[in-house]
Amino acid sequence: MNNLNKILESVVKLEGSKCIVVDDFNKATFSLNIVNKSPISDFNKLEEFLNSYKDDWTFFLLLNGETISSCNSKFTTDFIKEFNQIQLLEDDLLGLKLEIYKSSNTATVNVYNNDSFENWLNSRTTIELLNTLSNRIIDFGFINFNYIDKSSAHIFSKRIRVNDSNAVTDLPKTHLEHFNFNQNTKYPFIGTDFKILNASNYGEILIIHLRKLQNLFSFTALFDTSYLDKNILNFQLKGYKFLKSQIDVSNLNKDYDTYADITAWVYSENANIADKLGITRNILSLEIDNENLVISDKVFQSILSAHKIYLKENVAKYLEVRAKVNNDLTDILQEIRSSLQELSQNYQKSNFLYLSFFISVFVLRTLMKSEFENIFTTDATIIFFALLGISFIYLAYTVWVVVSLKNRVEKRYENVKAKNLDVLNKNDIERILNNDSEFDDEIANFNLKVKIYIILWVLTMGTLAIAVSYLSEVY
Incomplete structure (x- = not known):
C-alpha cells in the first residue's frame, strides 16, 4: 500500500x-x-x-x-x-x-495509488486513453503523471511522461499540408510525439499504449489519406502503386515500430518534408500490401538510399541552376557597364566636335586678323550656339536612353529571380545573389556616373559658351 x-x-x-x-x-x-x-x-x-x-x-x-x-x-x-x-x-x-x-489546470496529474491507476490504464483501450488525454496535451503541450509513491519510475516521451515535468518548447501542430487525416484537428499529432526516449523502473502498461499511439500517428503522418473509425484506422497510400487498407489500433504493437523510425526521419526538419514523403510513399507502396503491413528496417534503409540518389540528382540540377543565375547576373551587370561606356563615348565625341569647331574658328580668325578680339563672327556664333542647343538635346536623349536601359535591366533582374523560384527557394536565391549587394552597388555606381557625366557635359558646354560669347563680335 x-x-x-x-x-x-x-x-x-x-x-x-x-x-x-x-x-x-x-x-x-x-x-x-x-x-x-x-x-x-x-x-x-x-x-x-x-x-x-x-x-x-x-x-x-x-x-x-x-x-x-x-x-x-x-x-x-x-x-x-x-x-x-x-x-x-x-x-x-x-x-x-x-x-x-485532480486539478485540470495543470500538465501534471497526481497518481495517489499506483496499482489502482495502472489498473485504470489497463482497462482503457488506446483510443479511449487518447480521448481522455488529448485536450490536456493540446492545452499544455504534454501530460506528466506524478507517481507520488513511486518516484523512481520514469518515462519520457514528448507528450506523455511519468515523473518528468520538463516543459516542451512547442505545442502539438497539425500538418495539413502533408497528409489528410480526418481527425487532425482533434488529434494534431505525429508518431514522434509519443516516441519513448527514456524509461526506467516502470511496468509495461503505459509503454504499450505509447507504442500504439506512436505507430498510429506514424501511419497517419506517412499515408496520403486516413480516417479513424472507433478503433479501426482506414487509410490510402498513393505511390508507385495504390494501396487501400485498414488496421485495428490494438494491433499496432512493436512489429510496426519501423514506421515510427521513418516518421522521425521525415519530420526531423521543416525543410524537404514533401520530398521525403514522396520517396517514402513510393517505396512503401512497393513493400506492403493489403494483407501484410509489417515492414522491416531494410525498407527504411531503402528509403534512405533512394533519398540519397534523389539528392545527388537535385544537387547537379541545383548547381546548374545556380550557375545560370550567376551567368544571368554577369550579363545584366555587363549591360549596365556597356550603357555607361556608351554615355562616356558620347560625351567624348561631343567634346571633340565642339572643341574642334572652337579651335578651328579660333585658329583661322587669329591667323587672318593677327589679334584676339571679335574672333567669332555673327555667323560663327549663331552656328556655335545652334550646335550647342543640339548638344543639349543630344544629352537629354542620351540620358533618356541609358536610364531606360537601367529600368529595363532592373526589371530583367527581378525576372531572373522570379523565374527560378520553381527550383530554388527565395532564401537560396538571395544567398546566391548575396542579397542583391553586387547589383545594388552596380546601380548606385551607374546613378553616380550618370550624374557626373551630365555635370561634366553641362560644365564643358557652359565653358565653351562663355568663351565664344567673350570672343564673339556680337557681344
Missing part, C-alpha cells in the same frame, strides 16, 4: 477493515468501512499530505451508506467530534470516504 493508505490507517486505526481504492485520471477515491471503531485524535498528518499536492478533496462520514458529515480542504474539530461521538446500533455500518479531485 502507498503512503496515503498508511496515513489513513494510522489516523483511523483500522482493525480488520480494508481500504478500497479507485484512482483514475480525474479522481482518486479511498473508501473505508469501519469494523471496530476507534476514536480519531489527529488529522494533521493526513491534511498536510493532501494539501501538499494542491488537489481539492472532500472527506465524507457515512452511516449505512448515507453521508452525515463532510469537510473539505481543511479538517475541522466538529468533523472529528462527530465521528468520535457517534453511537452505532448493532446493524449500523460506519464508513469514511476520501475523494481527491
